Amino acid sequence: MLDIGRTLFAERGFDGTSIEEIASVAGVSKPVVYEHFGGKEGLYAVVVDREMERLLNLITQALVGGHPRQKIERAALALLEYIEHSSEGFRILVRDSHAASATGTFASLLSDIANQVEHILGDEFKEKGYDPKAAPLYAQALIGMVAMTGTYWLDVRKPKREEVAAHLVNLAWNGLSGLESRPHLTTDHKARQKVLKVRAKEAAKEAKEAAKEQARAARRNGADPTAL
Structure with missing residues (x-):
C-alpha cells in the first residue's frame, strides 16, 4: 500500500488521490487502509516521512569527512541520485507537504540540511579569515540553488547527473x-584526468602561439628570432 500510495500521490497529489482508489489499486478494501493507516492522511504522512528521512540520511552521509569541496560534490550527487532513483518520492516532497506529515515540509528538510552545511562553511570561513556569522546565509543560498536545480532536472534529465553536479559545484565553489x-x-x-589532459593541450597550444608571436615580433624589430 505504501508503494501504491506513493505512486498515486506523486501523480495526482494528496487532494487528487482518493482512499477508494488506493484501496482498489492495492486490491484491498477501504477498512484495511483505515486499519493500517487511519485513512488517507495517515498513509500520506508515512510516505512523506519515509522519503524525507531517506533523503536527509543520504545527504547527511555525504557531508561526512573529506575536503569541503568534496562534501559539496557528494551532497549534490546524493540529491541527484535520489531524484533519479526515487522520482515519485521527490515529486511528493517538492509539493507542499500536507499537514498530516509529522516531519514537516520540504522547506523544513532543506533547512535541516542547511544547518549541517552551515557548520562546514563556518569552519571554512574562519580558516580564510571571513566572518563566520555569514555562514547561515551562504548555507541557505547554497542548498536553495542545489534544490532548485534538482527540481528543474527532475523533468529534463539533461545533462547527466555527474555533469549537473560538476556545474553546481563549479558555481558554488568558484x-x-x-x-x-x-x-x-x-x-x-x-x-579529472581527461580535464587535465585537455588543459595540458590548451596550455601547449597557447605556449606555441606565444612563441610564434614572439618570433614575429622579433622579425618586425629586425632581430634574429633564433637568438631569443
Missing part, C-alpha cells in the same frame, strides 16, 4: 568570476 571552462568533480578521477 563563483561566477572564477568559473572553470570545463567543470569536473574532484572525486571523478577519470573525468
Whole structure:
C-alpha cells in the first residue's frame, strides 16, 4: 500500500488521490487502509516521512569527512541520485507537504540540511579569515540553488547527473568570476584526468602561439628570432 500510495500521490497529489482508489489499486478494501493507516492522511504522512528521512540520511552521509569541496560534490550527487532513483518520492516532497506529515515540509528538510552545511562553511570561513556569522546565509543560498536545480532536472534529465553536479559545484565553489571552462568533480578521477589532459593541450597550444608571436615580433624589430 505504501508503494501504491506513493505512486498515486506523486501523480495526482494528496487532494487528487482518493482512499477508494488506493484501496482498489492495492486490491484491498477501504477498512484495511483505515486499519493500517487511519485513512488517507495517515498513509500520506508515512510516505512523506519515509522519503524525507531517506533523503536527509543520504545527504547527511555525504557531508561526512573529506575536503569541503568534496562534501559539496557528494551532497549534490546524493540529491541527484535520489531524484533519479526515487522520482515519485521527490515529486511528493517538492509539493507542499500536507499537514498530516509529522516531519514537516520540504522547506523544513532543506533547512535541516542547511544547518549541517552551515557548520562546514563556518569552519571554512574562519580558516580564510571571513566572518563566520555569514555562514547561515551562504548555507541557505547554497542548498536553495542545489534544490532548485534538482527540481528543474527532475523533468529534463539533461545533462547527466555527474555533469549537473560538476556545474553546481563549479558555481558554488568558484563563483561566477572564477568559473572553470570545463567543470569536473574532484572525486571523478577519470573525468579529472581527461580535464587535465585537455588543459595540458590548451596550455601547449597557447605556449606555441606565444612563441610564434614572439618570433614575429622579433622579425618586425629586425632581430634574429633564433637568438631569443
